[in-house]
Amino acid sequence: MIPTTQQLNKLKDKYPAGSVVKLLAMDDLQAPPAGTIGIVTGVDDIGDILVDWETGSHLKLIYGQDKWEVIKWTASKKN
Numbered sequence: 001m002i003p004t005t006q007q008l009n010k011l012k013d014k015y016p017a018g019s020v021v022k023l024l025a026m027d028d029l030q031a032p033p034a035g036t037i038g039i040v041t042g043v044d045d046i047g048d049i050l051v052d053w054e055t056g057s058h059l060k061l062i063y064g065q066d067k068w069e070v071i072k073w074t075a076s077k078k079n
Contacts, residue, residue, distance in 0.1 A: 003047040011063060012043045018074035021051060024067035032057050037071070 003011070015021075019040040023032055032038075038051035048060035061068055 008043065008045070008047055011047050011049070015040050015043055015049050015070070016074045017042050019070055020072035021049075021061070021068045022071050023053070023061075024069060026059065026061070026066045028059060030057070030059060032059070 017040055021038050021040060023034055023036045023038065025034060026032070032053045032055045036053050036055055038053040041050045041052055043049055044060070047063055049063065050058070050060055052058055
């Protein structure tokens with residue numbers, strides 16, 4: 001399901017570039033191990049969260065499917 005413009009803007013506000021995330025679970029054979037740290041680089045047009053993982057991987061987080069936690073917000077995060 002493609003998010004509405006309003007939903008997409010909320011995701012971009014919630015996960016601004018530069019935020020630090022920790023992977024809890026990802027259902028993908030190429031996924032980094034749970035506990036891997038990554039830096040959010042943006043949110044794409046279908047609402048996936050783009051991440052540069054410390055392992056060198058660039059797999060996206062899928063909102064509503066993958067599990068992660070934010071361990072550091074950037075100063076640009078809006079509430």
